[in-house]
Amino acid sequence: MGFSTDAIHAGQIPDPTTGAIMTPVYQTSTYVQDELGKHKGYEYARTHNLTRAALEKNVATLEKGKFGFAFGSGMAATSALAVFFKTGYHVIVSDNVYGGTFRYFDKVVKNWGVKFSWVDTTNPQNVKDAITPETKMIFIETPTNPILNISDIEAIGKIAKNAGAMLVVDNTFMSPYLQSPLTLGADIVLHSATKYLGGHSDVVLGMLLTSSEEIAERLAFMQNSSGMIPGPWDSWLVLRSTKTLALRMRAHCENAQKIAEFLDSHPKVEKVFYPGLESHPQHELAKKQMRGFGGMVTLEMGSVENAKKFLDNVKIFALAESLGGVESLISHPVSMTHASVPKEERLKFGLTDGIVRLSVGVEDLEDLIEDLENALSNV
């Protein structure tokens, strides 16, 4: 099936009781059993919830995987990876990952005696060089937040396979519409469904997807034993949103490309980071492993003062953390999303004080450009 057909139908069947075309919100904690030892496959809602199961099947299909697991947030999904960690294990992570991912690995998991190497994964050789006999996992984010560095999933997948390590790819920025890491050698795909999968800035949810039965078994165990599940309403909201994922992503890409080009030629903007620009250092790789360049555009304003003037003068772009919703957002990563990353760490991957990040929404392009142009005239 094509992507949109799957997005609208996968994992969903008309409700057997009424024929309702939409999967109901099964707002229940328990299920009545027919007799002792005989039930309908549902016993307790932490373990089984049909609304959540429909979402898991739906996104697994979109990611070209077999199994999906939903969690209470993207970070809960990241936390569930702990089921694979033991004292002494070594994990290689992109040096420019989501701030919360860095914080969880560095401030929580490190205390258990798990070792981490923070590596510039845009060069696969760096990953290869960091491998030790204890390396059990390679965790990459591509494109990264907010610099939009791109790592070669296929090349790193091969390195992981040779080392006997699993490859986890945070696919939040691309969504399954634009990038399919499982088909390029990833073992697990991670999503903050709070972003593009949810798409309307009204829900916090996370997901892990895989094609491996062995990995799925352990994730199912972790999901149930840790209890880090999302509620049925939140699962339903994301399930409703994936139906329009293709439409939204096409609109995000179209607007973002035009805005990146506009900013690139604007004298007040020092530099624009967008995979769809030929000036992007991994533009060729982006064309190869992505089906579009996404809705995130990052720019360098030269100083925190310039950044502030720009941020304070936009009207349609709302000053807020998060991304991936239909409405355009603007943020200052150094003081917002990446406040927990030490200065010397962030400067290593180019996250300077003048960096501003746009999550380009699906409003009318002319309005967005006018808003940016007006704000830049105040800088």
Ligand SMILES: *Cc1c(COP(=O)(O)O)cnc(C)c1O
């Ligand atoms: C937001 C985000 C996360 C964390 O997800 P939450 O739903 O906020 O817990 C992880 N990775 C990336 C790339 C994100 O943007």
